[in-house]
Amino acid sequence: MTTRPKVAVIGAGFGGIAAAVAVRDDGDPVVLERGSDVGGVWRENSYPGAACDIPSHLYSFSFALEHRWSRRFAPQPDILRYLRRITDEFGLRPRLRLRTEVTEARYDDDRSVWRLTTATGDALEAQMLVAACGQLTRPTRPDVPGLATFHGPVLHSARWDPDVDLRGRRVAVVGTGASAVQIVPAVADDVAHLTVFQRSAAHLVPKPDRRYSALHHALFRRVPVWRRGARALLMAVFERAGAAPVGPASAAVRRAWELLLRVQVPDAGLRARLRPAHALGSRRVLVSSDWYRALRKPHVDLVTAAVDEVTPCGVRTVDGALHPADVIVLATGFESDVFVTPMKVFGRDGRELSDEWRDGAAAHLGMAVPGFPNLFLVHGPHTALRAGSVVHMIECQARYVLQAVRRIAGGTHTLEVRREVADAFAAEMAERSEPGTRNAHEWPGTMREYERRTARFADTDFLAT
Structure with missing residues (x-):
């Protein structure tokens, strides 16, 4: 007997939308989103300069290739419009429950269902939880003494307030990661003075x-084969980059990067502060053609002394210097280890x-955890990429989830990954990561390898009842 199992999808970003589209014919999905619209991280991150850091034609689903991108590296408004369009074109709007935050998910072992509780006290049951x-x-908000005493606005890159006007003001940016290298060049010409606080330099x-x-636009709109060819070419380029071994780059690559730094930053003092202490290739490489140029501007200061405290009128560093500011921008990233918090998830026996x-954090193929039947993660542990499109990874996971849904629809009550299978995968991820580090985020292989390994739902990897 075939049924259409109820599937609760939590989140309406790329991952939630991909999962809902994949299972909509075989399951009965409902998408629970705490925000006011779809988009996930691309709804929340609306800071100046926000854009993807891989070419746009890799940043869409293979089943809905986009040809409307305004730039080679799509800005945030383009990506948000794309996700809204996909939601409408695939009929997901009626399945959305917006402004609905799931605070608890608890597995009912007797009935083989997940019981969900929302922030408003509403309850929902589903056979499968995605x-x-x-x-x-x-967002990570640093615990800096005095931050609450600052007299001006304090913005986080992931909680940007568009009503705060930075023009003609003294702005302090804390952090030099992926969001900072987009924000600083975008606002540098508008502010009176810009102070950038760097803890560690990046390549x-x-x-x-x-x-x-x-x-x-005409070619990509009217000649679909052109669109597919461009995507295939980009995929090949990033596959080659992703195939590079995890660890320090070769001497030739290091020399090339050093030459590039010298050309872009003629000032030896500034160049020394921008030279990372870690080896090239051992951490994420950022992408920007404007970062170094912005830091060379006469009204922009790069401060490498650690932040000691925030005063009502600025930021004081451990060397005693006070850096006046009217606005503080926290470009301090996210708590990337948490994955599902603040939601609490309870599996078998209330664990x-x-x-x-x-x-x-660990999950088999980034998706399944022992002791948590019929739970699948999308963009979970070990599914981020050093080089490539996370959208491709998400699509692979959505197709894998669909295979699980079909088994539930076919009469299986529960699917739970075997402990020994999950442990073997975790050991493999540790072995393939850089020695001495704990990597809970990145996939150590290529996009195509992940696609091959998730193409078929291996029933022998799961306990089925």
């Missing part, structure tokens, strides 16, 4: 961005997922 909360949902490579012409992950 947690598409993502890795970039909970950067140029971003070959450009605005797309009318001819480009909480945070207890299962006490020594670090």
